[in-house]
Amino acid sequence: MNKELKRIMRNDIFYGVTRFFNFNSEKFKIKYRYMSTLRQEFKKNMGYDLNIEDPRTFNEKIQWLKIHYRDPLMVTCADKVAVRNHVANLIGIEHLVPVYGIWDHVNDIDIEGLPQQFVLKTSHASGQFIICKDKAVLDWDEGLHKLQRWQHKNYYYTSGEWVYKDIKPRLICEKFLEDNIADYKIQCFNGEPKMLYVCTDRANQLKVSHFDLEFNLLNIEHKHKSHIENMQKPQHFDQMLEIAKILSEGFPYVRVDLYESKGKVYFGELTFTPANGMCPFEPQKWDFVMGDMLDLSKADKKYII
Numbered sequence: 001m002n003k004e005l006k007r008i009m010r011n012d013i014f015y016g017v018t019r020f021f022n023f024n025s026e027k028f029k030i031k032y033r034y035m036s037t038l039r040q041e042f043k044k045n046m047g048y049d050l051n052i053e054d055p056r057t058f059n060e061k062i063q064w065l066k067i068h069y070r071d072p073l074m075v076t077c078a079d080k081v082a083v084r085n086h087v088a089n090l091i092g093i094e095h096l097v098p099v100y101g102i103w104d105h106v107n108d109i110d111i112e113g114l115p116q117q118f119v120l121k122t123s124h125a126s127g128q129f130i131i132c133k134d135k136a137v138l139d140w141d142e143g144l145h146k147l148q149r150w151q152h153k154n155y156y157y158t159s160g161e162w163v164y165k166d167i168k169p170r171l172i173c174e175k176f177l178e179d180n181i182a183d184y185k186i187q188c189f190n191g192e193p194k195m196l197y198v199c200t201d202r203a204n205q206l207k208v209s210h211f212d213l214e215f216n217l218l219n220i221e222h223k224h225k226s227h228i229e230n231m232q233k234p235q236h237f238d239q240m241l242e243i244a245k246i247l248s249e250g251f252p253y254v255r256v257d258l259y260e261s262k263g264k265v266y267f268g269e270l271t272f273t274p275a276n277g278m279c280p281f282e283p284q285k286w287d288f289v290m291g292d293m294l295d296l297s298k299a300d301k302k303y304i305i
Contacts (some may be wrong), residue, residue: 034160038063045278046287058290062277065252065296066160071303074251077270078163080123081170087267091243095267097259098175106148109171111140117176122150124167126271131176147171159276177261182231183268184240186256188248189293193241193256200228213241221282234260243267252299 042050046059055061076082084096100118103109116135120143122128128150132138156165183199195218197210207228210220215233234240243265244256257268281287
């Protein structure tokens with residue numbers, strides 16, 4: 001091998017090694033900045049320091065999962081379009097809210113073809129929806145502008161919730177089930193339903209109450225949210241728990257959202273990082289109680305990074 005060839009090879013190797021360390025140094029800087037910001041935001045919202053190395057509370061463990069756990073099925077389940085096939089295969093198509101249309105762009109929406117009542121949602125985030133009770137009085141300019149703005153936002157870059165990063169931002173129009181419908185949010189830990197909370201009156205002042213699996217009211221409160229008065233156990237509560245168990249299988253934590261309307265149980269969504277892992281509880285002991293319910297040692301090792 002001549003000297004010139006050896007010199008070229010040495011230079012290429014040096015360049016490759018230098019590039020590798022520079023790249024990883026930049027990745028380290030990005031991760032350091034993210035963790036620094038995360039710790040600040042966590043302390044601001046939760047009132048205590050984030051312990052990501054040895055998490056104990058529910059919110060700390062959600063942060064740990066957000067950073068270290070990468071099950072690709074979670075992306076499918078967070079996508080409001082893709083999740084429909086997954087749910088239909090597991091519990092049956094009859095539990096899906098009927099859909100009037102799915103579109104890639106706001107301009108594709110067939111406004112004339114929609115019924116008088118419906119719900120418009122984005123596919124790539126949680127909590128983005130427009131409830132229409134009367135198409136004739138809906139402010140379409142404002143509604144379409146809001147949908148377009150939502151479509152252009154990727155929540156991974158603002159919250160670090162990786163499940164939303166690569167979801168195609170589509171629009172989905174579902175049937176309007178009924179006015180002021182209760183949203184049953186069943187919290188599942190290591191594939192087992194353990195507790196739930198119910199949300200009502202979203203259009204006015206949101207009311208939230210927590211329950212155990214016997215539907216006994218739990219002493220958990222959230223700031224600026226009222227309790228639901230005289231909340232009755234849903235008719236198909238046992239079926240809801242069965243559905244939640246099926247849909248949560250294999251996940252360290254997932255919240256299964258369900259509705260009950262006219263004698264039927266409907267699937268809402270699956271959420272892996274509620275409130276982005278920054279949800280204060282009053283009293284604070286519930287953060288630890290729920291943290292004890294979430295056993296990270298049972299998380300599938302092949303998805304841990």
